[in-house]
Amino acid sequence: MRTVGLKVLKNKLSEYVRAAGSGETVVITDRGRPIAELVAPRQVPDRYKDHPVLARGVREGWLTPARNPGGEPPAPKPVPGITFERLMADLGRDRADR
Numbered sequence: 001m002r003t004v005g006l007k008v009l010k011n012k013l014s015e016y017v018r019a020a021g022s023g024e025t026v027v028i029t030d031r032g033r034p035i036a037e038l039v040a041p042r043q044v045p046d047r048y049k050d051h052p053v054l055a056r057g058v059r060e061g062w063l064t065p066a067r068n069p070g071g072e073p074p075a076p077k078p079v080p081g082i083t084f085e086r087l088m089a090d091l092g093r094d095r096a097d098r
Contacts, residue, residue: 001024001025001026001027002016002019002024002025002026002027003026003027003029003034004016004026004027004028004029005028005029005030005032006028006029006030006035009026009028016038017038020038020039020040021040022040023040025037025038025039026038026039041059042058042059042060042061044058044059045058045065045069047069048065
């Protein structure tokens with residue numbers, strides 16, 4: 001990870017853009033205080049190319065793609081001794097308390 005001041009960044013922008021493009025993170029500072037990071041764009045899986053909102057979410061980092069797309073859902077983990085009927089009866093009693 002490199003740290004560069006705003007003035008130096010302006011003068012050597014292409015050098016720092018190439019560094020970020022190769023996978024390095026460049027922290028940009030203004031008077032010694034970090035103000036931004038220059039990083040390479042996140043790779044968007046091909047299955048999201050036709051979905052612009054999902055592709056944008058992956059690229060911006062607020063959406064994480066599934067690790068096992070199209071795989072089986074995890075097996076259920078039932079709680080011993082609790083049946084569906086008992087669970088629904090408990091729920092009914094809880095709702096009646098309101």
